[in-house]
Amino acid sequence: MNSPLKPRAAVERMAPYHPPTGGRAGKLRLDFNENTVGCSPKVIAYLKEKLTADALTVYPEYVDAMRELAAFFAVAPGELLLSNGTDEAIQVLINTFIEDGADVLLLKPSYAMYRFYAELAGASVREIGYLPEDLAFPLEEFLAVIRPETRAILIANPNNPTGTGIPVDGVRRILDAAPHAAVLIDEAYFEFYGVTALPLLRLYPNLFVSRTFSKVYGMAAMRCGCLFSNVANVRWMHKAQSPYSVNMLAAMAARAAVQDTEYVANYVKEVLAARELVYQGLEKLGIQFYRSQANFVLFRAGERAIPIRDALRERGVLIRDRSYEIPGCVRVTIGNRTQIERFLAELEALWTR
Numbered sequence: 001m002n003s004p005l006k007p008r009a010a011v012e013r014m015a016p017y018h019p020p021t022g023g024r025a026g027k028l029r030l031d032f033n034e035n036t037v038g039c040s041p042k043v044i045a046y047l048k049e050k051l052t053a054d055a056l057t058v059y060p061e062y063v064d065a066m067r068e069l070a071a072f073f074a075v076a077p078g079e080l081l082l083s084n085g086t087d088e089a090i091q092v093l094i095n096t097f098i099e100d101g102a103d104v105l106l107l108k109p110s111y112a113m114y115r116f117y118a119e120l121a122g123a124s125v126r127e128i129g130y131l132p133e134d135l136a137f138p139l140e141e142f143l144a145v146i147r148p149e150t151r152a153i154l155i156a157n158p159n160n161p162t163g164t165g166i167p168v169d170g171v172r173r174i175l176d177a178a179p180h181a182a183v184l185i186d187e188a189y190f191e192f193y194g195v196t197a198l199p200l201l202r203l204y205p206n207l208f209v210s211r212t213f214s215k216v217y218g219m220a221a222m223r224c225g226c227l228f229s230n231v232a233n234v235r236w237m238h239k240a241q242s243p244y245s246v247n248m249l250a251a252m253a254a255r256a257a258v259q260d261t262e263y264v265a266n267y268v269k270e271v272l273a274a275r276e277l278v279y280q281g282l283e284k285l286g287i288q289f290y291r292s293q294a295n296f297v298l299f300r301a302g303e304r305a306i307p308i309r310d311a312l313r314e315r316g317v318l319i320r321d322r323s324y325e326i327p328g329c330v331r332v333t334i335g336n337r338t339q340i341e342r343f344l345a346e347l348e349a350l351w352t353r
């Protein structure tokens, strides 16, 4: 009998990544940094209008979406790669520019998919820790470990799960220190932070910036993101990308989503107000937390991290354990004020028990 096949060595070696993927429906989802109230109603209306049997028969065409998204982000269409979420953007970047065994620099803790795709490609990954005191970006330490052979640097700004950011000046120092590396600045939470490396795009041919429709836009299920870089890089990545990886509905939804700027601005305002409530609520309970530039807050529950996560789940509120990477810490996504009041009330009941 034939035996099962052996995978590539890189697949055998890589650490598995198992995000919880089931049983979230109907609960207050403060565990994945999603938008907690839903996308703009204009997106749904647009999709309903355009979703016909005839439209579904056609392979996706991206020309209109590319033109409109490029205009929205103030780049040329040739500087933009549409992707199946940021995850595919990371994968395409790595598949295009990173050879087996290449040196890739990451931060720790950070978004798990950087390591995932780098390891999958057979890269040699090094990780530099966020500063233990306040989880700030370790700029000097990071600059010190960049090598001439470093081929990729992948940074979330602001970072998940720490919520801390690096100012544009810091990004520039990294770009100056690593002219031979692809430097990705993943701006998945940009709208909550307001700091972007996009204006540096034409100054640094090794810069890549990503944005997503999964967070503030409330369209995580659609899987749609944008990756920006100079025209030559985008052309290479386009060559290495599957031609129809973004489905037609996602491309349409993205077009509609960027038109409703008022919706996004209102949601950001609401989240920032709710984040203040979280700070106040945690302070009242004497729980240490890290100030965040994003729609989530990391706090220290100590020995109670996992029991608190589990007890909240039983009460219908989901938060994410991060104690496996920052001892004692859990992360709560910030929703609207009503949702956060519910979270705080449940937390207080458990904490003071």
Ligand SMILES: Cc1ncc(COP(=O)(O)O)c(C=O)c1O
Pocket: 032, 033, 084, 085, 086, 087, 088, 111, 156, 157, 159, 160, 186, 188, 211, 212, 213, 214, 220, 223, 224, 225
């Ligand atoms: C830093 C960061 N980048 C990207 C993503 C995922 O983005 P997408 O849904 O566009 O793949 C996340 C999701 O948690 C994230 O935290």
